[in-house]
Amino acid sequence: MELIVQGIIKAFELIISFDPEVMGITWLSLKISGTATFISLFFGVSIGAGVALTDFPGKRIVISLINTGMGLPPVVVGLFVTIMIWRSGPLGFLEILYTPYAMIIAQAIIATPIVMGISLASIQSLPANLRLQILSLGASRLQMAWILIKESKLPLLAAVMAGFGGVISEVGASIMVGGNIKGYSRVLTTATVMETGRGNFDIAIALGIILLILAFLVNLLLTHIQQRQRLR
Amino acid sequence: MxxxxxxxxxxxxxxxxxxxxxxxxxxxxxxxxxxxxxxxxxxxxxxxxxxxxxxxxxxxxxxxxxxxxxxxxxxxxxxxxxxxxxxxxxxxxxxxxxxxxxxxxxxxxxxxxxxxxxxxxxxxxxxxxxxxxxxxxxxxxxxxxxxxxxxxxxxxxxxxxxxxxxxxxxxxxxxxxxxxxxxxxxxxxxxxxxxxxxxxxxxxxxxxxxxxxxxxxxxxxxxxxxxxxxxxxxxFVGTETILEGTVENSNADLLGISVAGKIIEAVGNYLPGQNVYCCLRPENITVSPVIPEKISARNVFEAKIQKIIRQAFFYKMILDCGFPLVAYITVSSCEDLGLCEGSMVAVSFKATAVHVMRREK
Structure with missing residues (x-):
């Protein structure tokens, strides 16, 4: 019990004093996961909308694959990305293993199916005749897709939340492809794992609390936007 | 055009x-x-x-x-x-x-x-x-x-x-x-x-x-x-009465069509023996409590009111004159004439109100 209380006190000391190392780790986590979510939004929404708006043979299988991808185990992604960017791997020439770039790639791969699945479902849940109505008002197919994406912005905000929440709290892939290098590729989750392993529970608790606060703040912001949209 | x-x-x-x-x-x-x-x-x-x-x-x-x-x-x-x-x-x-x-x-x-x-x-x-x-x-x-x-x-x-x-x-x-x-x-x-x-x-x-x-x-x-x-x-267009009949006689455009043992007079170009439908719109049927003595309408029949159904602004009346017939009648006409279900009335309609169609069977 004492361990936990001490840990929490120490954690707040670290947070309130803006401990440079802790702040550095937090900032890096936000940058990596934010960039990965942004990338996943681009691919996820465009592919999700594309699948929702076109009819092709095997569409159901594709949708099942996307839905399966929403629960992609981060360690599997980590393994796959590591093999790809390993020195002798197909993308080895990029020399990005154990860099933040590798972490962004891995996290984007984890978040993309989540964003894709939610975009797909939200566009499919719009009234079937809405796209015909928009086309009939003179839209090209691209204009129609854009209007539908804008129309489902509320569920898409949920997709952003789910995607960001998924990657900021993910540890397996980050540690595998990022290497947890101090000051370079050490993020909140990988640092928490390391400090816990070392028995530095106070720092681990501090990092855990920051992670929770971060997740809470991001979701608070997005929920605020979402609710304001809903009330408009 | x-x-x-x-x-x-x-x-x-x-x-x-x-x-x-x-x-x-x-x-x-x-x-x-x-x-x-x-x-x-x-x-x-x-x-x-x-x-x-x-x-x-x-x-x-x-x-x-x-x-x-x-x-x-x-x-x-x-x-x-x-x-x-x-x-x-x-x-x-x-x-x-x-x-x-x-x-x-x-x-x-x-x-x-x-x-x-x-x-x-x-x-x-x-x-x-x-x-x-x-x-x-x-x-x-x-x-x-x-x-x-x-x-x-x-x-x-x-x-x-x-x-x-x-x-x-x-x-x-x-x-x-x-x-x-x-x-x-x-x-x-x-x-x-x-x-x-x-x-x-x-x-x-x-x-x-x-x-x-x-x-x-x-x-x-x-x-x-x-x-x-x-x-x-x-x-579909609301001709409520569609009767099956056979042309009995044809005389200078005026047809006598046998429907359920009665003769309905209509206009059209059909030959005796031809099977036809007689279509009547309900707004073209006149109802009176007694048989009118002199009237231009070629078709006058005795009928029994089987059912009176209230519509938005009028009554829809289902009549039996040996064949079924549907008529529309205003609420005030119905009340003035004291018509109710089971009453015997006379119905009349002009020969020109009957729309005749060829019937294959």
Missing amino acids: NPILTVHNLIVRRGGVTVLDINELKVETSRILALIGPNGAGKSTLLLTMAGLLKPSMGLIHYQGMSVDSSASRFNMRRSVCVVFQEPLLLNTSVYKNVALGLKLRHLTGSEIERSVEESLDYFGISFLAKRSAKTLSGGESKRVSLARAFALKPQLILLDEAFNSLDPPTRETLIDDLRNILEKTKITAVLALHDREETLRLAQDVSVMAEGRIIQSGTTAKIFNEPESEFVAS
């Missing part, structure tokens, strides 16, 4: 099933055509095909004299033809932005958009709604916004799918009147899919009756309602 759109040998198949099979349909410029028929007759599918939103499996569509047979030609047609669906399908934004949507897609300037949106909102009497969120509108208001959105584009041809469905009667009444006035004023050619005969009579100049994906009969509204060519059309 010059048709704005023609359809020839059009076939639409879905999942191997033919859902539309139209030999010919012409939409005349600046006229209002109603497609009427029961649910599942293919009216909506035909509208979608005519709007260039659904590619037909076979057949030709000509719009303003040009064949519509490629994606590009369909896209061009979509820029001057607009469909309004049954459900309002508004975007989650303000009424103004909804009405401006199609204009924005055409990259018009801000002032052009403003002018067209304001004009169209004014047409439908909803200028006061411009700043409201589309989400907060009532059913009638949403419908008006979706119509205003289409009319703002000043299309050459507008296609309305069941425009008055799911509206309460007063809302529906005023919308029908407004729409008729707007169509008259703008001279926009319109095709309306309807299943209500009253709406058809109030709005349409031409009618095509559809069933099972086919057009059964086309013509002016008066022709369709007064001279249906088949039993199906007759019953």
Whole structure:
């Protein structure tokens, strides 16, 4: 019990004093996961909308694959990305293993199916005749897709939340492809794992609390936007 | 007259099933055509095909004299033809932005958009709604916004799918009147899919009756309602009484048709022995408590009132004169004459009120 209380006190000391190392780790986590979510939004929404708006043979299988991808185990992604960017791997020439770039790639791969699945479902849940109505008002197919994406912005905000929440709290892939290098590729989750392993529970608790606060703040912001949209 | 759109040998198949099979349909410029028929007759599918939103499996569509047979030609047609669906399908934004949507897609300037949106909102009497969120509108208001959105584009041809469905009667009444006035004023050619005969009579100049994906009969509204060519059309346009008979004698256009042992006099060009249908519209039947002594109507029968059914503004009376007959009678006539179920009355109708149709069996 004492361990936990001490840990929490120490954690707040670290947070309130803006401990440079802790702040550095937090900032890096936000940058990596934010960039990965942004990338996943681009691919996820465009592919999700594309699948929702076109009819092709095997569409159901594709949708099942996307839905399966929403629960992609981060360690599997980590393994796959590591093999790809390993020195002798197909993308080895990029020399990005154990860099933040590798972490962004891995996290984007984890978040993309989540964003894709939610975009797909939200566009499919719009009234079937809405796209015909928009086309009939003179839209090209691209204009129609854009209007539908804008129309489902509320569920898409949920997709952003789910995607960001998924990657900021993910540890397996980050540690595998990022290497947890101090000051370079050490993020909140990988640092928490390391400090816990070392028995530095106070720092681990501090990092855990920051992670929770971060997740809470991001979701608070997005929920605020979402609710304001809903009330408009 | 010059048709704005023609359809020839059009076939639409879905999942191997033919859902539309139209030999010919012409939409005349600046006229209002109603497609009427029961649910599942293919009216909506035909509208979608005519709007260039659904590619037909076979057949030709000509719009303003040009064949519509490629994606590009369909896209061009979509820029001057607009469909309004049954459900309002508004975007989650303000009424103004909804009405401006199609204009924005055409990259018009801000002032052009403003002018067209304001004009169209004014047409439908909803200028006061411009700043409201589309989400907060009532059913009638949403419908008006979706119509205003289409009319703002000043299309050459507008296609309305069941425009008055799911509206309460007063809302529906005023919308029908407004729409008729707007169509008259703008001279926009319109095709309306309807299943209500009253709406058809109030709005349409031409009618095509559809069933099972086919057009059964086309013509002016008066022709369709007064001279249906088949039993199906007759019953759909509200000819309540359709009797099977055989021509007994034919004398200088005046026919004697035997129906259930009685002779009905009618006009037409049929030969004795031919099997026919006698169609009678309920508003053409006169009911009196006693047999009138002198009357120009050629057909007078004794009848028993079997049932009196209250309609919105009148009574529908089901009579038995040896054959069934349906008559409409105003509430005051019914009360003045003291008519009730079971009373014996005389019914009369003119020979010219009987519409005779050939019967194959």
